[in-house]
Amino acid sequence: xxxxxxxxxxxxxQEGDSAVIKCTYSDSASNYFPWYKQELxxxxxxxxxxxxxxxxxxxxxxxxxxxxxxKHFSLHITETQPEDSxxxxxxxxxxxxxxxxxLYFGRGTQLTVWP
Amino acid sequence: DAGVIQSPRHEVxxxxxxxxxxxxxxxxxxxxxxxxxxxxxxxxxxxxxxNNVPIDDSGMPEDRFSAxxxxxxxxTLKIQPSEPRDSxxxxxxxxxxxxxxxxxxxxxxxxxx
Numbered sequence: 168x169x170x171x172x173x174x175x176x177x178x179x180x181q182e183g184d185s186a187v188i189k190c191t192y193s194d195s196a197s198n199y200f201p202w203y204k205q206e207l208x209x210x211x212x213x214x215x216x217x218x219x220x221x222x223x224x225x226x227x228x229x230x231x232x233x234x235x236x237x238k239h240f241s242l243h244i245t246e247t248q249p250e251d252s253x254x255x256x257x258x259x260x261x262x263x264x265x266x267x268x269x270l271y272f273g274r275g276t277q278l279t280v281w282p
Numbered sequence: 283d284a285g286v287i288q289s290p291r292h293e294v295x296x297x298x299x300x301x302x303x304x305x306x307x308x309x310x311x312x313x314x315x316x317x318x319x320x321x322x323x324x325x326x327x328x329x330x331x332x333n334n335v336p337i338d339d340s341g342m343p344e345d346r347f348s349a350x351x352x353x354x355x356x357x358t359l360k361i362q363p364s365e366p367r368d369s370x371x372x373x374x375x376x377x378x379x380x381x382x383x384x385x386x387x388x389x390x391x392x393x394x395x
Contacts, residue, residue, distance in 0.1 A: 199381035210373065210386040211325070218381065256325060260381055266338045268313055268380035274324040 169194040169266075171259050173273030180247050181281050188276045190257035191239045197271075198262035200233060200240050205254045205275075214255075215242070219262075247280045254278070288374050288387035295394055300362040303390045306355055307376030315384065316349055316359050317373040325373070331357065364394045 170193040180186050192200075201216035217224045217231045217240065224231050228247075233240040244251055257273040287306040295301050307314050315330040329339040334351045342349070346365070351357040361368055371391050375384040 201383065203384075210388055211384075212386070213383045216383070262381065268332055268377075269327070269330060269338055270315055270375075270377075270384055271327065272317075272325040 169197055169259055169261055169269065169271045171257060171271045171273045173257050173276060175276060176274065177277045179279045179281065182247060182249060184247055186244045186247050186251070186278055188242045188255055188257070189239060190241070190273050192259045193238065194259070194261060195238070196261050196263045197259040199260040200231070201258050202231060202242050203256045203258065205256065207253070211256060249280050249282050252278055252280045286374055286376050286385050286387035288390050290390060291388060292391045293393070295364055297365055297394055298363045300360065301364045301392060303359040303372050303392070305357045305374030305387060307357070307374070308385055309355065311376035311378045313377040313380060314351060314357050315375045316357070317375065319371045319373060319389070328359070366394045369393050
């Protein structure tokens with residue numbers, strides 16, 4: 168089955184700096200890669216996603232890149248702000264096989280942005 | 283739509299008791315996922331359904347856990363008997379199709395004493 172690994176588990180940056188979180192996946196049948204942000208005590212919410220036919224996607228200060236050959240994808244946050252502090256999860260969805268549609272999550276990255 | 287609705291929000295129970303968690307997905311969504319979240323293990327997928335049919339329950343920890351989806355608008359996760367190590371936040375999420383945004387409920391914080 169799919170295995171999603173996420174690094175680092177914790178990340179501290181100064182306000183205004185960039186933050187990068189990296190994930191790898193094992194199953195080439197994965198074709199959809201969402202990223203979720205979870206603030207303390209709240210539910211995870213989608214911030215950006217990318218599909219396998221796209222190499223990069225950007226939404227204001229957030230961007231995601233995907234390398235299907237190497238089976239890794241990354242989240243980039245530029246000009247970080249204290250309100251970006253949260254746990255970020257990467258995920259992968261299987262697009263074929265008996266567990267079609269299964270949504271796997273990485274272990275999460277606790278991002279802290281210091282003012 | 284009010285989003286994914288879970289109940290109860292908090293549950294405190296004694297070891298050995300039966301616990302039932304409930305979830306109402308967003309109307310029209312055909313996938314429903316149950317996750318357990320702890321500091322140690324992150325977001326673990328327990329089971330998921332497609333069109334009310336369980337597709338993969340390999341994440342269910344043991345026979346004490348069971349889940350049902352009797353119709354498109356309701357699912358339950360039952361733990362019987364409960365143990366202190368089951369203490370966690372349990373999330374339900376639903377999607378429309380498989381390569382789309384998952385909407386999470388607010389979660390149920392379960393404490394087994």
